[in-house]
Amino acid sequence: MTIEVSSLKELVEQASGDDRSPDTQEYFVNMGPQHPSTHGVLRLVLKLDGERVLRCIPVLGYIHRSIEKISEHMNYMNCVHLTDRMDYLSSIMNNWAVSKAVEEAAGIEVNSRIQYIRTIFAELERIQSHQLWWGVLGMDLGAFTPFLYGIRDREVLNDVMEETVGARLTMNYVLPGGLMADIHPNFVHRVKEFIKYFRPKLDEYDDLLTNNVIIQERLRNVGVLSAQTAVQYGATGPVLRGSGVAFDLRKDHPYGVYDQADFEVPVGTVGDSWDRYWVRVEEMRQSLNIVEQLLDNIPPGDFLVKKLNSKIKIPEGRYYSQLETARGILGVFIASDKKDEPYRMHYRSPNFNNLWCLEPMIKGDYIASLIGAMSSLDLVIPDIDR
């Protein structure tokens, strides 16, 4: 397989050359960067034939904050705090990814209490992220009510996590070598209450959106992504699993204490928007199961392995570590030159690869379907640009 690299100008010129029929006139439309349904500042250059999408070219860089470059001037303890601002809906998992990479490289062993708490928080945040996505998907398709339902339950979970973490969105909870603070004494009790509260709400979600005829019509057989294309484009997370590839790092290469929890990996069959929707709703149920199983077994111990100063030094070499965030595989690449600052820090963000699946998904379909298909990808733009 060959990879062609071309500039936007070339793509536009190339796109205006082909598919020219005598009856209609193709034209270009800029969608974004300020657009309510692109979830941020994504710009899509659409080549349209009437309402049919012929090409869909994403243009990036409207929120590029040079996080990788800033990381080169920071020590490993400080790098963690920039990652919250990448994929802000799975901030603890981002922190964990960097911490995991640093711990593996520097040879820091963490105790099982830390691993338990990290796993529980990661799963809670996965639920939180999917709750928001669920509401926003409804809003993108023109239904405002799901947004209110999703945010309502998100606030309940937010309170539970805020009691321990102290922040609502950018949590900064996981550090290389442990956690910022121990869990609150009320934490276990309140999470149990939340699980009891949220299980019936998931059935309510099904009544409201999943079994809704309009939503089914808007999502079924729209934006079909075949398994082969998904793998070729490097899609991960629910996008890959929706296309029928049962690959989940939590199951296939367990980290944390996922090997001690019994859960299933929901997999779609067709690969349309509906499958991606269903996979995420099922994942919320599975995450509740994981949390429920781990909650009673949190072993005693310290929340920080030892008092770490900021000068963690990593031996010379290249290190790569990855884990499964709410959107797919987040990889952290560190090139070290024996100093306490990384020589090069690179993030393999899940959203970047998922975004490029948009064109093969939507080619030839209506522009209205584009909104639903893009919403089912669950993109976070600052994670794409970093």
Added chain:
Amino acid sequence: MGVVTDKLPGALEKVPGGNVLVTRFDEIINWARANSLWPLTFGTSCCAIEMLMATGGPRHDLARFGAEVARPSPRQADLLILAGTIVKRMAPRLRTLYEQMAEPRYVIATGACTISGGPFIYHSYTTVRGADEIIPVDVYVPGCPPRPEQLFHGLLTLQKMIKEGETIREPGVRRKPVISALPEGVTLEDIQGQMKELLVKENVVDVQHAVDKLKWPSGLNERSSGKSDANESGAGDGT
């Protein structure tokens, strides 16, 4: 009727055959502007979740402040809530959006990034260090990201500024920008209690105070000497 006359800045005049509401046009226009701010949905990064989504949600509910009509088009909006980092590539677009908004337009900068560049202030080759390098900002709301309560605090500050702000005789008069930060060491319950108090205080206009503050023509002042009685008895009657 009672509700309206309670909140309108002005005074009720008792005349034979009913009451007449006396007010200044500037006051009533500013009152209307302050209570129906239409924000533009402009969220670039993390703050958008807290500022536009959590505040729009059922718990915090931006609708209480009359500012829930989020518009995707700048031509229909008069409040620009900057939520998230502004980078150099986005800066010209932000300027365009601001210029497309109709006068009078107001800007709230939320979060560390829009105030100063935030965590991306050093060593970043793309971040704009503060949105006020591109457009004028009225209220700064600090935090990373600020809590929804903090945005409300900023919104109330802006409403106050609008109410005391420009008049028809002197258009374009703006107050200096202010930082609207919640004090340290307050709990969530404190914030919500203060919010409730502020909300009541800010949105209920003391009619007597408003009348005392206004400079009426001398004849009017004499006639409305028995004003307090007129207010209490007149509120129930139809005008």
